[in-house]
Amino acid sequence: MFIDYDTFRQRAEALQQRIAAACQRAGRNPVGISLLPVTKTHPAAAADYAARYGLPAVGENRVQEAIDKRAQTTAAVRWELIGHLQSNKAKLAAAHFDRIQSVDSEKLILALNRAATEIGKKLPVLLQINAGQDPAKFGAEPDGAPRLLELALAQPALQVDGLMTIAPLSADPAVAHRTFANLRIIRDRLARQFDRPLRELSMGMSSDLEVAIAEGSTQVRIGSALYGPR
Numbered sequence: 001m002f003i004d005y006d007t008f009r010q011r012a013e014a015l016q017q018r019i020a021a022a023c024q025r026a027g028r029n030p031v032g033i034s035l036l037p038v039t040k041t042h043p044a045a046a047a048d049y050a051a052r053y054g055l056p057a058v059g060e061n062r063v064q065e066a067i068d069k070r071a072q073t074t075a076a077v078r079w080e081l082i083g084h085l086q087s088n089k090a091k092l093a094a095a096h097f098d099r100i101q102s103v104d105s106e107k108l109i110l111a112l113n114r115a116a117t118e119i120g121k122k123l124p125v126l127l128q129i130n131a132g133q134d135p136a137k138f139g140a141e142p143d144g145a146p147r148l149l150e151l152a153l154a155q156p157a158l159q160v161d162g163l164m165t166i167a168p169l170s171a172d173p174a175v176a177h178r179t180f181a182n183l184r185i186i187r188d189r190l191a192r193q194f195d196r197p198l199r200e201l202s203m204g205m206s207s208d209l210e211v212a213i214a215e216g217s218t219q220v221r222i223g224s225a226l227y228g229p230r
């Protein structure tokens with residue numbers, strides 16, 4: 001059975017307290033950090049809860065699942081793709097998502113620009129960087145980031161908001177610290193080199209959001225701490 005709204009609200013409040021406490025320790029303003037509820041594997045009600053609570057967007061990691069879910073709800077939220085995207089699904093993804101966080105190849109950049117151009121849309125994207133050098137994770141290698149960004153910035157139908165990463169699975173919090181710090185350093189370097197703000201740093205999930213906030217996250221993507229185990 002899926003959780004009820006009251007449970008969601010309590011968890012969302014508890015999360016906002018975690019975020020506020022992490023901000024206090026890091027000397028940051030919580031206004032600079034958004035909470036992206038990750039609704040994957042959960043029913044469309046998960047998006048309804050997010051909207052009712054006042055959260056502006058939800059994250060999904062599969063294109064078809066999100067399309068199906070979106071058809072089942074009138075929730076006034078934006079839909080963001082946070083899972084791996086193959087370029088043969090770029091057209092569907094460009095049409096059905098309000099932002100794509102998992103852009104990690106030249107082929108995908110070109111396919112998304114073509115698809116967004118066809119439907120007359122300016123598509124916000126994040127570049128996913130494998131900042132933890134994790135062989136098990138998708139994401140562009142840090143060394144390839146400048147080339148990828150240069151190409152993405154040259155696409156008229158794409159708008160590059162920033163970077164995204166997922167920390168390698170590890171019991172040692174130092175691994176996540178290193179990964180998130182690395183993404184911030186990469187962002188700062190790219191922002192200088194290309195004279196763009198690249199403001200969004202999408203990093204941190206249920207288990208490592210404090211670490212991510214300490215390292216400069218502007219968006220934490222939260223599934224299990226809101227909706228329970230998958």
Ligand SMILES: *Cc1c(COP(=O)(O)O)cnc(C)c1O
Pocket residue numbers: 038040061082083166205206207221222223224225
């Ligand atoms: C599932 C998922 C999340 C949320 O993970 P939780 O640990 O449940 O908070 C965040 N980001 C991505 C890319 C995911 O696939």
